[in-house]
Amino acid sequence: MIDKKVKSKNNFFWVYAVIFSIFLGIFFFKSSFSNPRKIDQDTFFDILIKGKVQKIIIKHREIVHVYLNKKLSSNIPHIPYDNKQKIITPSLQYEFEIGDLQFFQKKFEEYKRKYNLNTIIDFKNQQEYTITKFFFDYGIFFILLIIFWIFIFRRIGATGSGPGGQIFNIGKSRARLFDENDNVKITFKDVAGLEGAKEEVQEIVEFLKNPKKYTKLGGKIPKGALLIGPPGTGKTLLAKAVAGEAKVPFFSLSGSDFVEMFVGVGASRVRDLFEKAKEKSPCIIFIDEIDAIGRARGKSSIAGSNDERENTLNQLLTEMDGFGTNTNVIVLAATNRSDILDKALLRPGRFDRTILVDPPELNERKEIFRVHLQRLVLSKNVDIDFLSRQTPGFSGADIANVCNESALIAARKDRKKIKNQDFLDAIDRIIGGLEKKNKIIKSNEKKRIAYHEAGHATISWLLEHAAPLVKVTIVPRGRSLGSAWYLPEERQLTTPEQMKDEICALLAGRSAEEIIFNSISTGALNDLERVTKQAQSMVAIFGLNERIGNISYYDSTGQNEFYFSKPYSEKTAQIIDEEISKIITEQYQRAKKILKKNEKKLTILANELLEKEVIFREDLKNIFGERPFPDEIDEILNSSNQIT
Numbered sequence: 001m002i003d004k005k006v007k008s009k010n011n012f013f014w015v016y017a018v019i020f021s022i023f024l025g026i027f028f029f030k031s032s033f034s035n036p037r038k039i040d041q042d043t044f045f046d047i048l049i050k051g052k053v054q055k056i057i058i059k060h061r062e063i064v065h066v067y068l069n070k071k072l073s074s075n076i077p078h079i080p081y082d083n084k085q086k087i088i089t090p091s092l093q094y095e096f097e098i099g100d101l102q103f104f105q106k107k108f109e110e111y112k113r114k115y116n117l118n119t120i121i122d123f124k125n126q127q128e129y130t131i132t133k134f135f136f137d138y139g140i141f142f143i144l145l146i147i148f149w150i151f152i153f154r155r156i157g158a159t160g161s162g163p164g165g166q167i168f169n170i171g172k173s174r175a176r177l178f179d180e181n182d183n184v185k186i187t188f189k190d191v192a193g194l195e196g197a198k199e200e201v202q203e204i205v206e207f208l209k210n211p212k213k214y215t216k217l218g219g220k221i222p223k224g225a226l227l228i229g230p231p232g233t234g235k236t237l238l239a240k241a242v243a244g245e246a247k248v249p250f251f252s253l254s255g256s257d258f259v260e261m262f263v264g265v266g267a268s269r270v271r272d273l274f275e276k277a278k279e280k281s282p283c284i285i286f287i288d289e290i291d292a293i294g295r296a297r298g299k300s301s302i303a304g305s306n307d308e309r310e311n312t313l314n315q316l317l318t319e320m321d322g323f324g325t326n327t328n329v330i331v332l333a334a335t336n337r338s339d340i341l342d343k344a345l346l347r348p349g350r351f352d353r354t355i356l357v358d359p360p361e362l363n364e365r366k367e368i369f370r371v372h373l374q375r376l377v378l379s380k381n382v383d384i385d386f387l388s389r390q391t392p393g394f395s396g397a398d399i400a401n402v403c404n405e406s407a408l409i410a411a412r413k414d415r416k417k418i419k420n421q422d423f424l425d426a427i428d429r430i431i432g433g434l435e436k437k438n439k440i441i442k443s444n445e446k447k448r449i450a451y452h453e454a455g456h457a458t459i460s461w462l463l464e465h466a467a468p469l470v471k472v473t474i475v476p477r478g479r480s481l482g483s484a485w486y487l488p489e490e491r492q493l494t495t496p497e498q499m500k501d502e503i504c505a506l507l508a509g510r511s512a513e514e515i516i517f518n519s520i521s522t523g524a525l526n527d528l529e530r531v532t533k534q535a536q537s538m539v540a541i542f543g544l545n546e547r548i549g550n551i552s553y554y555d556s557t558g559q560n561e562f563y564f565s566k567p568y569s570e571k572t573a574q575i576i577d578e579e580i581s582k583i584i585t586e587q588y589q590r591a592k593k594i595l596k597k598n599e600k601k602l603t604i605l606a607n608e609l610l611e612k613e614v615i616f617r618e619d620l621k622n623i624f625g626e627r628p629f630p631d632e633i634d635e636i637l638n639s640s641n642q643i644t
Contacts, residue, residue, distance in 0.1 A: 036065055036095040041104075044096055048111055048119065055120035056108075061101050066094040176252050177280075186240040192371040193364030193396070194234055197355050200225065201238055204330055205246045208282045211328060222352035223320060224331035226290075228338040229357030232397030235334035238357070239286045242332065249283035251276070255292030258312050266293065266312030274319040274329075282328030290333040296342045313342060320350045359395050362388055362490055368396050372403040379417040387423050390470075392488050402426045428485070433478020441481065447610065448513060449474050452523055453482040454606040455512025456505060457615075458598055459591055460486065461624055465501035468627075473614040481523065496544045499534060504587040504594075506531045511591040512602060535583045536576075545579050548572075598624075 044066060047053055057065045098104040105121075112119060188198055207214060207221045214221065227235040243250040251273065258266040277283050293312045320331060333351065335341065345351065360368055365388040373384070391399060405426035410418040428435070441449070453472050460466040467486035474482040491498075510524040539545040541554040553567050566573055595602055601623050608615055608623075621627075 039066075039094045039096050041096055041098065044094070045107075045111060048108075048117065049115050051115070051117055053117075053119045055122065057122045057124055058098075058101070059124050061123075062097055064096055064098055064104075066096075068094075177249060177276075185244065186237070187244045188241050190371065191234060191237055191241050192367035193360040194238065194357060195364075197227070197234075197238060197357050198241075200353060200355050201242055201332075202245070204284075204332075205242060208246055208248050208284070208328060208330065211282075221328060222330065223349065224333065224351040225353040225355055226338070226346065226351040227332065227334040227355050227357055229336060230359060230395060231336050232395035233357045233359055234396045235336075235357050236288055237396070239288070239332055239334065242284060242286070246284055249277075249280040251280075251283065251285045253287060255287055255289045255294065258293050258316075259309065263308060264311070266308055267315035270312060270315040270319055277329045284330050284332060286332045286334075288334050290345075291335045291337040291340055294333075294335070294341045294345050296340060313345070317344055317350065359393060360399075365391055365394065365399060368399045369403070372400050376403060376407055377417050379419045381420045382418065382423065383420060386420070387427075389487055390424065390427055392490055398430065401430060405429055428477065432480060432483055436476040439476045441476070445481075446474065447606075448517060448521060449482045449523065450606040450609040451512045451516050451602070452509040452521075453484055454602055454609055455508040455510075455591070455595055456484045457605060457620060458512075458602050458624070459505045459508035459594060460484070461620055461627055462594060462598070463501045463505060464628075465495075465498040466505040467502070469617055469620060471614060471616045472609060474609050475613050480526070496538065499538055499544070500583070500587055503531050503534055503584065504591050506534075507584070507588045508591045508595065511588060511595055512606075515592060515595055515599065516603075516606075531584055531587075532580070535580045538583065539576050539579045545583075547575060547579055 052069055054067045054069045188202060191198060204225055211221055227238060229235055258269050260266060277285055293309055297310045366384055369384050369387055406418050406422040409425050410422045453474055457469055457472045460469050467488040470485045470487055472484045477483060506527045509527055510520050513520050539548055541552055543550045543552050604623055608619060
């Protein structure tokens with residue numbers, strides 16, 4: 001139902017718009033008839049000899065204005081038809097240009113004597129318009145125009161929408177307010193995993209609901225909490241859960257909402273936000289992507305200290321410091337770029353707590369899967385344990401995407417329920433890209449790809465610390481022409497032996513190409529990139545190299561990135577390069593040695609890949625026998641009925 005008050009305002013708006021249009025039409029109608037129309041001298045003298053000219057005014061010695069008598073005959077001979085149409089209009093003025101004033105004046109006097117005319121001639125060389133005349137002709141129109149636009153901007157500005165609202169409310173906060181009247185359905189039950197982060201955020205909510213519980217012991221309510229973590233880990237979702245649980249006013253906005261092209265707008269919006277928050281106290285302010293205004297000051301040599309973003313940050317720091325201990329206003333903020341934030345913003349007293357929101361671990365991924373699987377129609381063979389192990393490193397947003405993709409894949413196959421294979425296809429789709437079965441690949445290239453992937457599979461099967469294999473495929477997917485899928489072990493610490501085994505497995509593809517074809521190709525680009533970074537981190541970051549020693553050149557503050565600057569001498573740089581090359585060369589030779597020892601089995605595996613295009617862990621068991629090193633993957637795969 002439309003509000004009657006709003007409807008009446010809209011009616012008044014249209015009434016004023018029509019009135020203004022009428023005034024505008026009258027002005028242009030008047031001006032169109034008041035402007036003189038141009039004729040030539042011959043036409044003028046034809047009109048003059050008939051006695052129809054009342055007077056003429058010569059302006060600036062070159063322009064003649066002609067004023068006709070009030071009564072004009074419609075039948076004037078010796079004048080062309082077009083000119084007749086102009087003349088018969090009552091009280092119409094004409095103008096024409098003259099070359100020589102003396103010649104024109106002499107001819108005019110001759111015609112006047114000859115035809116006994118009483119036409120008046122006058123001269124005007126001064127400025128035509130006076131201030132008074134200009135005001136009466138145009139001033140009223142401009143005043144009406146200004147009044148009309150002020151009215152329009154105020155009417156639109158009152159609603160806060162449209163260009164008028166932006167002009168009159170440009171210094172106002174754009175924060176969206178959630179209170180008890182808004183139906184915020186997200187609660188902490190909808191946030192799976194993140195137990196540590198939820199615990200700290202729940203305590204903040206409890207602060208607002210029951211402050212005396214903490215203040216009676218002498219404690220102070222924290223002024224702010226900063227949520228830090230990679231994209232998609234649930235920082236914003238956690239803030240939405242706070243809005244649903246707190247039952248207090250909740251202001252939500254983004255850091256970019258403070259940024260504007262006009263000077264002083266950002267600081268004005270900060271002031272307005274905190275004024276509104278104090279009025280609604282107790283309440284919560286949530287600033288998403290706070291790095292948009294919270295970057296460290298003084299980093300830009302061009303903008304300097306007068307940068308508008310820095311002024312906004314200064315105002316934010318002042319407002320957070322200006323809170324009293326009993327205002328009960330808490331600021332929540334989220335960012336995935338905590339390394340670039342200003343140190344003054346992170347100190348206690350502003351953001352008292354820094355809450356780390358990491359990617360979910362195995363058990364947390366299970367909980368996230370359970371939340372997102374509730375709305376899906378699942379078959380009996382869907383194994384949440386297996387799916388959670390298949391998605392190491394996935395964030396909560398990635399898992400939600402997997403669940404949605406699986407439903408789309410099942411619908412595409414006209415299934416009534418989502419099967420385990422649909423989830424695996426969704427994971428493959430997200431990690432590797434879209435499957436390209438119709439991509440044309442030459443037979444010799446396909447054979448090389450098969451041996452390349454078979455090399456990866458062989459080494460990963462035979463090395464202790466390599467990730468357990470799930471399947472190998474030579475079907476193109478995304479940019480890759482083939483791929484091997486693993487279930488990497490989730491560990492908190494990594495030893496040099498484990499990292500070397502991983503490097504060896506990555507280099508196995510190119511090693512297999514060299515053994516079988518006596519040449520190498522460009523297909524190992526991704527492998528070489530990962531190998532180089534792994535070896536580089538061993539030597540220069542983790543201190544796992546004997547020659548460099550227990551030294552790390554990593555800067556955790558993010559001010560001097562290792563890959564963009566070299567915090568060491570040229571001699572040390574040469575040693576680092578030599579050690580990186582040494583590690584990669586050793587593992588490459590190691591991979592070649594293992595593959596030559598198992599060349600027959602490598603060939604059988606490659607031929608089977610060429611025939612089936614996709615092979616699973618069970619196929620590797622038939623070729624190589626049981627894996628010499630125990631792992632839990634067989635039990636997981638058997639329980640999920642993945643391999644048949």
